[in-house]
Amino acid sequence: MKFSINRTELANALSVVFKGVSTRSTLPVLAGILVEARQDSIILQATDLELSIQYSAPALVEEEGRTVVPGKLFSDIIKNLPDAAVHVEAADEQAFITCDTSSFSIRALNAEDFPGFPHVDTHQKIEIPFHQFASMVKRVSRVVSRDESRAVLTGVLITLEAGVLRMVATDSYRLAITDAPLPDASADEFQAVISGTFLAEIASLPKTESPVSLALADNQIVVTCEDTVFINRRIEGNFPNYKQLLPDAYTTRATLDVDKLVASVKRASLLGSAASPVRFDLNQDSQTAQITAASQDVGSAQEILPCTVEGEDVEIAFNYAYVLDGLGSIATDQVYLEVQSSLKPGIFRAFEPENFLYLVMPVRIA
The missing domain is CATH 3.10.150.10 (DNA Polymerase III, subunit A, domain 2)
Incomplete structure (x- = not known):
């Protein structure tokens, strides 16, 4: 087997295929990547017997053939080569890699021992x-x-x-x-x-x-x-x-600015551990959301955000890390917070045209 390929192209291919290389198998061949040169392309394969990945890339093939190279070592070598053409040659149980003034000789494994790529009827x-x-x-x-x-x-x-x-x-x-x-x-x-x-x-x-x-x-x-x-x-x-968790209605809905809410929750979270709750006090009269966090032996934080509140006043608390995770997935400038009661899940819902809903279980307020 003998072929030449652009280093960047080969490095990109290996970064994808390497996800399928087994790290725990007792079979040494599964820690390798099958490299096959065929006509005007190379085909890379990796498998851990649950996940199988196959990647094709154009290459200048001088001699067709196939071999199995150690996955991590081969990837690390290619990653660290200069940005030039890479020449790969394999014979018997050796693979030779040349690029610019660098050259490597590494042990290779028999391609016949590598599992065939699955053919499934879909x-x-x-x-x-x-x-x-x-x-x-x-x-x-x-x-x-x-x-x-x-x-x-x-x-x-x-x-x-x-x-x-x-x-x-x-x-x-x-x-x-x-x-x-x-x-x-x-x-x-x-x-x-x-x-x-x-x-x-x-x-x-x-x-x-x-x-x-x-x-x-x-x-x-x-x-x-x-x-x-x-x-x-x-x-x-x-x-x-x-679907049975999704309520048909809400008693309170607040419309909040996503960036301001994220910043406020992050500030409140400075006082607590990852599991500390952040409390939302939604007030219809003042059209505000009061964000509160408290930690015993540390202190407390309080912040008031202007917002639009429809419905009843309500207090509800959430794990702050869960809130930030959900808000991080919302691409719109504003978000609805829909609440039924302090003991039922709260829903963060993105504005149109986004169609994203994030439900969080509440933390019981002491």
């Missing part, structure tokens, strides 16, 4: 513009649970109904929902729970005008973006019935 396929996909994922993925004991909560529920794409995530303390129209979808319906960290990695790919394709197999999800294919396991289990 159904229910949808395509989403990349910018829309990335925006939706970034809003909800920060809410997924990190607790592996309830695997379904580590995923994002993706559904398509009546031309509307919806992503939902919850860790049982808060809930994020974002909707976007997808009128040209070829599938009538689509439903799957997909790993939140997996979706976040795809959303962090370089921006592209190409769409992201999601296709379902019986227990897998196939995601294609330009020349990259990701295959990952779907998360089994029933996603919580989140």
Whole structure:
């Protein structure tokens, strides 16, 4: 095998594929990246037997062939080379890398021992513009649970109904929902729970005008973006019935400036730990929201924000870190805070045209 390729192109390809390299397997070949030179391109593959990634990049191929290189070492070498053409040659159990005045010789593994890239029969396929996909994922993925004991909560529920794409995530303390129209979808319906960290990695790919394709197999999800294919396991289990948490009405609604609210909550949070509550006192007569935080043996903070308040006066408290997470996902200048009572969840809702809802469980006020 012998080929030449631009260093930046190869480094970008490796940064994507490296996400699939296994770090815990007892099989040494899974810590490697399969490099295959074919016609006028190279194909890179990595897998940990749950997630498989395949990336194609144009290259000047002098001799076709395939080998497996140590994933981390190969990536680190390419990352640190000068910005020039990289020449890669492999024979027997050695790979040779040359760039400008630098040259490396590294041990390689037998490509025959590398698992074949999965071929799965898919159904229910949808395509989403990349910018829309990335925006939706970034809003909800920060809410997924990190607790592996309830695997379904580590995923994002993706559904398509009546031309509307919806992503939902919850860790049982808060809930994020974002909707976007997808009128040209070829599938009538689509439903799957997909790993939140997996979706976040795809959303962090370089921006592209190409769409992201999601296709379902019986227990897998196939995601294609330009020349990259990701295959990952779907998360089994029933996603919580989140719709029953959404109230039909509210007794109080405040309209707040997002930037001012974020700054106010950050200042109030200086007095407490990550779990300290921040209290919202919404007053209809004065048309204000009083933001209060107190910590025993430390002190207290209080700030008054002008806002529009409709309905009854109410006091409610939230974990401040959860509030900041939700507000960080809102792209509009203003946000609604809808409250039923101090003991029922509060809802932060983005203004039109954004369609984003963030529900937070309250902290009991002492």
